[in-house]
Amino acid sequence: MATFVSVPLKKSSEVDLTRPLSKFVIATYQTSEDQAEYIRAVEELNKLRKNALGRPLDKHESSLEILLRYYDQLCAVEPKFPFSENQLCLTFTWKDAFDKGSLFGGSVKLALASLGYEKTCVLFNAAALASQIASEQNLDNDEGLKAAAKYYQLASGAFGHIKDTVLSALNREPTMDISPETVGTLSIIMLAQAQEVIFLKATSDKMKDAVIAKLANQAADFYGDAFKQCQYKDNLPKEVLPVLAAKHCIMQANAELHQSALAKQKKRFGEEIARLQHAAELVKTVASRYDEYVSVKDLNDKINRALAAAKKDNDFIYHDRVPEIKDLEHIGKAALVKATTITPPLSQKFADLFEKMVPMAVQQSMSIYNQRKAETVNRLVGTMREATNLCNGVLASLNLPAALEDLSGDSIPQSIAEKARSIVQQGGLQSIEQLIRDLPELLTRNREILDESLKMLDSEETTDSELRTKFSQRWNRTPSGELYKPLRAEGANFRNVLDKAVQADQVVKERYNTHCEMITLLCKPESELNAAIPSANPTKTLQGSEVVNVLRSQLAKLDEIKKERETMEGEIKAVTFDMSVSFLTALAQDGTINEEQLSVSQLDQLYGSYNQRVQASLRSQEDLLGQIQTSHQEFSSLKQSNTEANQREEVLKKLALAHDSYVEISSNLWFIFYPLLFLPHYDIVFARKTERDELLKDLQQSIAREPSAPSFSVPAYQSTPATPAAGPTPAPRTVFVSSHSQSQTSSITKADVRLLDTY
Missing domain, CATH: 1.20.120.560 (alix/aip1 in complex with the ypdl late domain)
Known part of the structure; x- marks a missing residue:
């Protein structure tokens, strides 16, 4: 049975997408229909994540379909929500796929508030699962061969896509499993395995030896490239390197075997023997060095039988000279596989849950x-309102239209009566007085909300600075001081609004006091209002x-x-x-x-x-x-002209001005202070605290695992040469296991462990 490399899946911590995304939807979209539709979509997205990442997945196409559908949805939703540390802050935590943890339960993981990080890890899992599904295929039938080739090419394309995008997606150093070096090597390995599957299919279909030789030679070339990439790096588990070396030799041996058959057909019997001898040497090398990883017994027997027959025929019949292998013509190459291009949607069943929601750039x-x-x-x-107010002011100063309505001199002008009824309907004097009484409390409450919000930012930033000073480069997350700059600017704007509100309210109160007496008079019953207005001699002659x-x-x-x-x-x-x-x-x-x-x-x-x-x-x-x-x-x-008429006209002017002032005071009073929208910063601070706790926990576990010493090493991703382990039994399939070195040193001591416990 052929040996193929497959990749383990990364594991993720649970994340609640429903609450923060629903909160954004409610704050952004005004209509209840839009809100209800998008909140349902958010709930579906949350369920999709749980199905894709919250349970073990079978090595089956249906499981891969779920992963791809979730990845497609992440790609579709990314431009429609403001995912960032200082807006919609969602922290995703993923473990290194190749790290199995220590005896003390620690493991290498990374928590980031980045949707790009989530996409990268989900795509890694899709590639890993594709490699596992491919390795489970029955390569003895045509259907299994086609499926294996398809999934290996998908895995190669996905790993290659991560290589090209991971650094820009994360904006920081990734874990070893998703580093460009690791996924780049994985991409080539998957492509080599796809090419090998095509070689097996060509062999099964009994294609021409010239074609099969080129297919095998191309596979050997892919395996050789992969071997070179990870030969001096510890970015993959130690079992991988010998498998790649063995596969490189095996594919070369197969290429020589089929090219020898072509030489025999052309009656080049010396070349036939030379190629079979080279193939036998390659297989011998695999058997002696990598026997615990792959089995070459069948191939070895086949080559030896062909070599024995060729030598016998040449010795007794042809007597053709056997050339040196270096003098032979190079075998050609034929690449019939290529990495699948990752262009969402990848899922055949994908339907955008947020199809009607416009992208953030449009929002x-x-x-x-x-x-x-x-x-x-x-x-x-x-x-227009300014012009109307100016008009009303001019008419009030002229006592119009009241002067025309008051030609009798002994009844309330119609316009004044209407103004009085309007003030009473709006709540009268009590309404304004209540608003003015509420102002100090409302202002104080908003100042308290603002101060508490800024205090939360100060507290989290102080803690972050202390930990950054203590752990230096180990504390590798965005500094809180840098992250909170836009939030502090927003807080300063709110503070400015409150200060301006105090000044504006004082002006309103002064204006109220000026017209309070006349507003009170307009609130009285019509009979009392009429009695309060001085009468004048009739001017009926006009x-x-x-x-x-x-x-x-x-x-x-x-x-x-x-x-x-x-x-x-x-x-x-x-x-x-x-x-x-x-x-x-x-x-x-x-x-x-x-x-x-x-x-x-x-x-x-x-x-x-x-x-x-x-x-x-x-x-x-x-x-x-x-x-x-x-x-x-x-x-x-x-x-x-008489005194009484002048007095009456003056009172009517004041009443008209009082009505206009009442309307303006009511509309301008700062009673519309609702609690400031600074509290959503609590979500950001909470997310930062969660991220901090995760990082502290990892550091504490890492430090606790180190040997007792005044100053000791901290686990870090570094490169050391991988060496194959010994063992007599070849494995039919290879699955990656943990392999990390710990060679980077830091000046973290046991006192730091106690410090970690204080946070």
């Missing part, structure tokens, strides 16, 4: 676009006069302008456009998104006409206010 562009859109809307709406009619007409036009603004404000707020389509198209076409160019162009199209209408509205108001002031001067000169 980020959408976020910036929404900010630009909000700024545009706020600018237009703010401009009723029906031309100036009054002109003023009323002008005020009616002004009301139309204000109503048009209210309608326009609703239209502006209701404008919708799905920019995600434009961003997705740009991303697909160019690979990047020029958000500013696309957003500005689209916003100009959406709001350009509204901007023109707003400016036209401002100009119309300015013209009308000029006309109203001119008409009011004429109206005032016609009114009978």
Whole structure:
């Protein structure tokens, strides 16, 4: 039975994907339908991980399909969630596939908050399982040979892909099993085994000896390359090196055997004997050095029988000269296998759980676009509201329209009555006073949340710095100080917001105190309000006069302008456009998104006409206010001048101003302080603590396993020459086992073990 190398699977710690991903979905997507759909997808992703990594997998295609489906889903989901240490922080812990641990239970593992790390390890497992499935195939039939070749090529492609991407995916030194050197060697080994399977199929199909010889020679070349790569490195278990050396010799021997048959057909009997002698020497070398790993008895017998027959025929019949092997023509090579290209999706049953979710690049562009859109809307709406407030202020200073409604001089003007009812409906004076009373407590609570969040960052960063100082290069994770820079900047922004809030609230309180008396009067019953307004002599002579009619007409036009603004404000707020389509198209076409160019162009199209209408509205108001002031001067000169009338008009002006101030105070009060969104940093700190605990545990176990000494070695991945172990029985199959050296020294002492226990 042929001996083939297969790779053990890596083991992973359990990770809950549901909670952090669901939290991101709820915070990012507004509609309940989107949230429900994506949360279901998150739960399915979590189940998929458990099926792929949370249980032993059979050496069967169905198990490989689960791994590939999970890998495909990771590739699909990566651009759609902000996986990073300072955003969506998920720590994945994986053990070295070739490390079996010590007697004390320690093992080599690495914990990283990196989805790229998770993808790399999952793809490693897919390659490893493919190698195991291939090694289980029955090579005595055609179907088994085809399956083995397919899976070895898949394994080769997966290991090769890891070699090219692992350093950029991790941004730090990986464990030995997924290092570029290790997976690069594994890729060549798997390709060599695929080529060997093709050689076995060609032999089984009784193809021409010339073809079989080239296939065998190519396999020998692949095995030779793999042997050279790991000959002076300890990146693979010690059993692998002798197997590669043996396979190199065996494939060379097979190439010479079939090339000798070709020489016989061409009546080159001396060449036939020379090649068979070389093949016999190669097999003899394998039998003497690597007998415990592979069996060459059948091949040896076949070669010796052919050699004996060839010598006999040549001695008695042909008497052809036997040349030196170095003088013979080189055997050609024929590579009929190649590493499978890793281009997701790899699974035939893959269906993207988050197909409708847009990539993060689009989400980020959408976020910036929404900010630009909000700024545009706020600018237009703010401009109109400013103009309306200015208009109301001017009319209040002129006591309009109350002056026209108060020509009788003894009843509440209709506009004042409406303003009074509006204030009562909004809660009156008690509503504002309650909001003002709540302000200090709300402000204090938000300061406490902010201080507690920053304190958590300080505490974790201090601990990280102490451990980094103590263990130097052994403490190999991103420094907390560097990681928390954007979070501290965010905290400073929140602090600035709170400081500005204090100043703004003081202005609001001062304005409230100025108009408190008049607001109180507007909250009273209509009879009390009427009694509080001074009466005046009737000015009925002005009723029906031309100036009054002109003023009323002008005020009616002004009301139309204000109503048009209210309608326009609703239209502006209701404008919708799905920019995600434009961003997705740009991303697909160019690979990047020029958000500013696309957003500005689209916003100009959406709001350009509204901007023109707003400016036209401002100009119309300015013209009308000029006309109203001119008409009011004429109206005032016609009114009978007396003290009572002046007092009444002054009170009516104050009441109108009080109403406008009430509305503005209510909308501007800082009662909309909700607890700050700084608490999600707890998830990041918690993830960092989990990662720290994992690293501390590994260090403690490593130190505890070392011999007692003032200063001693710490286990590290280093290279030492691998030597084959002795043993009489050849193994039909080879599975990798643990093999790591511990040659790197560090100045960690037993005092460090006690220090580890204090954290």
